[in-house]
Amino acid sequence: DAGVIQSPRHEVTEMGQEVTLRCKPISGHDYLFWYRQTMMRGLELLIYFNNNVPIDDSGMPEDRFSAKMPNASFSTLKIQPSEPRDSAVYFCASSYGSGQASSYEQYFGPGTRLTVT
Amino acid sequence: AQKVTQAQTEISVVEKEDVTLDCVYETRDTTYYLFWYKQPPSGELVFLIRRNSFDEQNEISGRYSWNFQKSTSSFNFTITASQVVDSAVYFCALSEAWGTYKYIFGTGTRLKVLA
Numbered sequence: 001d002a003g004v005i006q007s008p009r010h011e012v013t014e015m016g017q018e019v020t021l022r023c024k025p026i027s028g029h030d031y032l033f034w035y036r037q038t039m040m041r042g043l044e045l046l047i048y049f050n051n052n053v054p055i056d057d058s059g060m061p062e063d064r065f066s067a068k069m070p071n072a073s074f075s076t077l078k079i080q081p082s083e084p085r086d087s088a089v090y091f092c093a094s095s096y097g098s099g100q101a102s103s104y105e106q107y108f109g110p111g112t113r114l115t116v117t
Numbered sequence: 118a119q120k121v122t123q124a125q126t127e128i129s130v131v132e133k134e135d136v137t138l139d140c141v142y143e144t145r146d147t148t149y150y151l152f153w154y155k156q157p158p159s160g161e162l163v164f165l166i167r168r169n170s171f172d173e174q175n176e177i178s179g180r181y182s183w184n185f186q187k188s189t190s191s192f193n194f195t196i197t198a199s200q201v202v203d204s205a206v207y208f209c210a211l212s213e214a215w216g217t218y219k220y221i222f223g224t225g226t227r228l229k230v231l232a
Contacts, residue, residue, distance in 0.1 A: 043208070043222045056219070091162065106220065108162035116170060 002026070004109035006092050021112045024073055026092030034067055034077050034104045035091040042078040043091075049075065050097065065096060082116045089113050119144045121211050123223035130207050131231050138194040138226045140209030146170075148214045151185065151192045154219070157205040168192060199230045 006026040006042040013019055025032045046111045060067070064083070069075040079086055093106040099108040118144040130136045142151065153165040166176065168185050176183050180197045196203055206227045210220040 042224050043220075044218055048219075078159075089160065105164045105167045107164060108154075110161045111161075 004089045004092055004094050004107055006066050006090075006109035006112050008112060010113045010115075012117065013082055014117055015083055016081045017116075018078065019114060019116075021077040021090050021092075021114070023037045023075045023077070023092030023109060025075070025092070026107055027073070029094035029107075030072070031095045031097045031104075031106075032077070033068060033093040033095075033107075034073050034095065036088045037091060037094075037111070038088045046077070078087060079114075082114075087114055087116050118219045119146075119211055119213070121209050121221050121223035123207075123209055123226050125226045126224075128228040129227070129229040129231060133198050133203060135195060135197050136199050136228065136230075138196075138209075138228065140192045140194065140205050140223060142190050142192065142209070142221075144190075144211060144213070146213050152210040152212070153183065153192075154192050154208045154210065155205045156208065156225070160220075162208070175191075196228075201230050201232050204228055204230045207221075210213045 004026055007022045011019060019060045030051050031048060034046040036044045036046055046059045047067045048055055049069045052072060059092055064081060067077045076099055077090060085100045089111045091108050095104045095106045097104055124142045125139055128136060133154045149170045151168045155163045155165055165170060166183055173185050174188055182195045184193045208225045209223040212220050
């Protein structure tokens with residue numbers, strides 16, 4: 001089976017531009033998580049969805065960040081406008097929760113390395 | 118509050134040595150889950166193991182073994198006869214059984230296995 005798929009793998013953009021990161025979770029998984037990893041802050045959970053519904057977005061740093069999950073097989077994380085401090089690796093992860101998501105391991109995608117100049 | 122501490126920032130060993138990565142956690146929950154992930158130089162995060170708080174049995178998988186001790190709130194990871202391919206950053210994580218479904222990650226331990 002295919003794992004979590006993310007695109008693009010690398011993104012270089014200029015400050016002020018809109019950036020859209022994409023994720024396809026593992027088929028059958030009902031939880032989807034977006035993380036950001038930086039040297040300074042480590043791994044941070046930004047938002048997670050259950051059955052395509054956003055459950056907790058308290059980790060989203062500010063209004064410039066938004067995430068959607070229009071269906072069970074696709075999610076996007078958008079940054080508009082982007083800033084240099086948004087440079088990081090963004091991971092998408094999915095898991096099968098069956099009502100108790102934290103008991104099940106999350107499977108991570110390869111990540112998108114975002115550089116904002 | 119939940120917290121995961123990986124006090125070892127970086128460890129270097131010579132190939133074939135055994136190495137133990139420490140993980141100490143804090144939680145007020147009686148039911149929780151612990152995880153280890155590996156992040157090799159290529160960058161992906163690879164799931165290694167999940168442990169439930171009500172199961173203190175240690176686990177061995179090939180050269181990997183995990184020691185879970187609730188009395189000391191620790192979930193340590195040992196690699197026996199380390200290999201260069203084991204070089205990576207290893208993360209320990211904690212999650213509640215109920216509620217937020219969030220992982221609390223430690224800061225990671227960078228393991229360098231030298232040939």
